[in-house]
Amino acid sequence: MNPAIIELKGVSKRFSKSLDFAGRMAKKLGAPVREETVHAVDGVDLTVRKGEVVGLVGESGCGKSTLGRMVAGIMPASNGEILWHGRPVETLRGAEARRAKLQTQMIFQDPYASLNPRMRVADIVGEAPQVHGLVGRGQFESYVDEQLRRAGLDPSLKRRYPHQFSGGQRQRIGIARALAVQPEFIVCDEAVAALDVSIQAQILNLFMDLRRELDLTYLFISHDLGVVEHLSDRVVIMYLGRVVEEAPAEEIFARANHPYTQALLSEVPRIEARKKTFAGVKGEIPSPLNPPPGCHFHPRCPHAFERCRIERPALREVAPGHKSACHLNDKS
Amino acid sequence: MAQSPSAYAAAAPAGAPTLEVRNLQTHFFTRAGVVKAVDGVSFTVGRGKVLGLVGESGSGKTVTGFSILGLVDAPGRITGGEILFHGQNLARLSEEEMRRLRGNRIAMIFQDPMMTLNPVLRVDTQMIETVLAHSKVSKEEARQRARDTLGMVGIPSPDERLKSYPHQFSGGMRQRVAIAIALLHRPELIVADEPTTALDVTIQAQILAEVQKLCAETGTAMIWITHDLSVVAGLADDIAVMYAGRVVERGPVSEVLDAPLHPYTAGLIGSVPSRNKRGEPLRQIPGMTPSLLNLPQGCAFQTRCPRAAEVCRQDPPLGELLPGRQARCFRPYLPSGEAAA
Numbered sequence: 001m002n003p004a005i006i007e008l009k010g011v012s013k014r015f016s017k018s019l020d021f022a023g024r025m026a027k028k029l030g031a032p033v034r035e036e037t038v039h040a041v042d043g044v045d046l047t048v049r050k051g052e053v054v055g056l057v058g059e060s061g062c063g064k065s066t067l068g069r070m071v072a073g074i075m076p077a078s079n080g081e082i083l084w085h086g087r088p089v090e091t092l093r094g095a096e097a098r099r100a101k102l103q104t105q106m107i108f109q110d111p112y113a114s115l116n117p118r119m120r121v122a123d124i125v126g127e128a129p130q131v132h133g134l135v136g137r138g139q140f141e142s143y144v145d146e147q148l149r150r151a152g153l154d155p156s157l158k159r160r161y162p163h164q165f166s167g168g169q170r171q172r173i174g175i176a177r178a179l180a181v182q183p184e185f186i187v188c189d190e191a192v193a194a195l196d197v198s199i200q201a202q203i204l205n206l207f208m209d210l211r212r213e214l215d216l217t218y219l220f221i222s223h224d225l226g227v228v229e230h231l232s233d234r235v236v237i238m239y240l241g242r243v244v245e246e247a248p249a250e251e252i253f254a255r256a257n258h259p260y261t262q263a264l265l266s267e268v269p270r271i272e273a274r275k276k277t278f279a280g281v282k283g284e285i286p287s288p289l290n291p292p293p294g295c296h297f298h299p300r301c302p303h304a305f306e307r308c309r310i311e312r313p314a315l316r317e318v319a320p321g322h323k324s325a326c327h328l329n330d331k332s
Numbered sequence: 333m334a335q336s337p338s339a340y341a342a343a344a345p346a347g348a349p350t351l352e353v354r355n356l357q358t359h360f361f362t363r364a365g366v367v368k369a370v371d372g373v374s375f376t377v378g379r380g381k382v383l384g385l386v387g388e389s390g391s392g393k394t395v396t397g398f399s400i401l402g403l404v405d406a407p408g409r410i411t412g413g414e415i416l417f418h419g420q421n422l423a424r425l426s427e428e429e430m431r432r433l434r435g436n437r438i439a440m441i442f443q444d445p446m447m448t449l450n451p452v453l454r455v456d457t458q459m460i461e462t463v464l465a466h467s468k469v470s471k472e473e474a475r476q477r478a479r480d481t482l483g484m485v486g487i488p489s490p491d492e493r494l495k496s497y498p499h500q501f502s503g504g505m506r507q508r509v510a511i512a513i514a515l516l517h518r519p520e521l522i523v524a525d526e527p528t529t530a531l532d533v534t535i536q537a538q539i540l541a542e543v544q545k546l547c548a549e550t551g552t553a554m555i556w557i558t559h560d561l562s563v564v565a566g567l568a569d570d571i572a573v574m575y576a577g578r579v580v581e582r583g584p585v586s587e588v589l590d591a592p593l594h595p596y597t598a599g600l601i602g603s604v605p606s607r608n609k610r611g612e613p614l615r616q617i618p619g620m621t622p623s624l625l626n627l628p629q630g631c632a633f634q635t636r637c638p639r640a641a642e643v644c645r646q647d648p649p650l651g652e653l654l655p656g657r658q659a660r661c662f663r664p665y666l667p668s669g670e671a672a673a
Contacts, residue, residue, distance in 0.1 A: 059532035059533065059534065059535075060503075060532050166620055166621075167389075168620060169620075196388035196389055196559060196621070197388065197559065197560075197561070197600055197603050197604065198388060198599060198600060198603050198616065198617040199388075199620065200603070201602075201603035201605075201614040201615065201616040201617070202616045202617075202618075204605070204614055205613045205614050205616055208611075208613060209613075223532065223533065224605075225533070226562070226604065226605040226606045227605050229605065229606065229610065230605035230606070230608060230610055230611075230614070231605075249610065250610075263534060264533060264534065267533050267534050267536070267537035268533055268562075269536075269537075269540075269560065269562035269563045269565065269566050269567075270562055270565065270566070270606060271561050271562045271565045271589060271601065271604050271606060271607060272565070272606070273562075273565050273566040274565065274566070274585065274586050276566040277541070277544065278537045278538075278540040278541035278544060278566065278567075279537065279541060281534045281537070281538070284502055284504065284505070284535070285502075285532065285534075285535075
């Protein structure tokens with residue numbers, strides 16, 4: 001097995017809204033106000049090994065983007081440990097800390113918001129490698145050209161601004177920027193969600209080509225199970241801040257264990273379906289401000305029983321390499 | 333009294349489609365030139381049927397929907413073609429006549445429910461207003477109808493929810509309220525513009541389930557505008573594929589998706605990830621959507637088409653290439669044994 005690039009152990013992220021002046025006064029006078037805390041990510045274990053493509057799937061508000069940001073190192077964890085090549089990231093100092101940051105790059109969902117509209121493409125792509133001394137003054141132009149060509153863009157367009165490009169081209173600029181600092185690990189946060197189907201296919205193919213060419217490792221965050229199934233070696237499913245299931249891609253699409261995964265898989269619109277009757281999981285995604293106790297999925301779960309309402313199920317192995325967090329597995 | 337759809341359906345000749353669009357053209361007269369956003373769109377939708385209108389961004393699918401409801405603003409204008417609603421040409425109606433139809437017999441659901449809902453009014457205020465705009469009923473009856481419709485789209489405890497403001501609903505619930513408002517007058521035609529695109533998978537499935545049930549029960553015809561072929565596959569009866577302002581292929585969903593005639597349709601289906609083998613490169617359509625200001629002479633798809641030939645420099649007509657199947661192509665993928673038209 002390849003060594004782990006990044007390892008998360010019981011990582012949590014909480015966001016609190018502190019009380020404003022009026023709130024504090026009201027509290028002093030005995031009003032039932034308190035600080036609101038969102039458990040965006042709640043005790044997650046995750047390992048990404050060298051050369052792997054890990055798909056991270058979940059619906060809105062499940063904490064997948066927050067988790068991605070912590071993995072990419074642009075957001076600290078509230079609790080738990082993040083190991084980079086076996087060493088805790090918070091203990092890294094100086095040049096090594098910078099290297100860890102450079103080695104992990106992120107590609108964002110919105111190609112419109114993630115590029116500085118007032119910078120030329122050449123500077124967007126070339127700034128970071130220049131600052132970090134990966135490229136000297138003399139080679140700057142040729143280096144940028146090479147990065148753009150690799151992402152499938154015509155280098156003659158590098159004097160243009162982002163608004164002069166289409167959505168798909170902008171996403172390619174984002175990819176060129178991420179790859180320009182020679183990372184080994186890329187976190188893609190819904191990187192193809194905003195693109196049209198035909199453009200999406202082009203970008204996904206580019207990701208796969210780059211993976212082979214540069215020996216990249218991906219954490220691919222998406223709500224689109226079709227995309228994740230196509231791309232990933234391993235799939236992690238999240239629901240309301242927790243990992244509910246984790247397995248190799250073939251395994252999870254053939255033998256989903258967790259009721260949430262099963263529901264999700266049966267509800268995905270498929271092009272092979274003809275006049276299917278949509279059923280729908282009952283209920284809404286609960287607010288992460290006030291998640292249900294026990295298993296977060298129990299109010300919507302068709303198999304829920306007493307224990308699900310009280311005890312949080314642990315993520316446990318149900319088959320080799322296949323983990324699931326469900327009390328049903330202990331029942332039989 | 334409330335107008336029931338059956339009264340209209342009875343007035344129309346048996347078997348006549350609810351809506352027939354013939355060679356619709358909606359052009360925008362901009363400073364940079366005339367943008368032919370919709371340039372020759374034809375399709376029909378029958379009672380209780382769902383038509384999937386599929387296309388990528390900029391293909392003109394939303395402008396088609398807006399044209400049907402008479403919502404195209406300047407500098408845009410319907411410049412040609414007919415929109416026949418029970419035989420009546422909507423493109424010729426005055427603004428006042430259109431207003432009487434809109435929200436009453438024809439309704440629209442938008443991608444963003446906040447385009448339908450007023451954020452500073454309670455849901456009951458908005459719904460009652462909508463009922464009273466087209467029906468002469470008492471306020472109490474209107475409230476009754478609002479409550480019943482909310483229940484119909486699957487909103488629990490509709491009495492309480494009527495007193496809420498839009499921001500107190502989740503995204504999926506808000507879209508349900510918008511759908512309920514569209515359904516208040518039991519319209520004969522609903523134009524739905526990407527109504528589930530912004531929603532999560534499980535919530536999308538709930539909404540699709542409601543919509544399916546409603547179409548079957550009330551006989552409402554539906555135009556479902558989307559870029560997602562997978563949603564159309566499960567929901568629609570017929571499909572019309574748009575590219576650069578034109579319908580390039582139409583026919584029954586199962587036939588079009590199983591054996592597309594037009595190379596663009598084939599390319600779209602091929603680039604859906606689940607249609608490809610895991611790990612292998614996706615089949616992709618090269619290039620990108622051309623600017624509507626600068627279309628090539630002849631077939632708009634020729635620059636990206638794997639089958640393009642000399643003949644494609646001329647304008648292909650939308651022809652019936654197989655029974656019930658139409659495509660705008662000189663070199664379609666015909667089942668083997670049949671010569672190209």
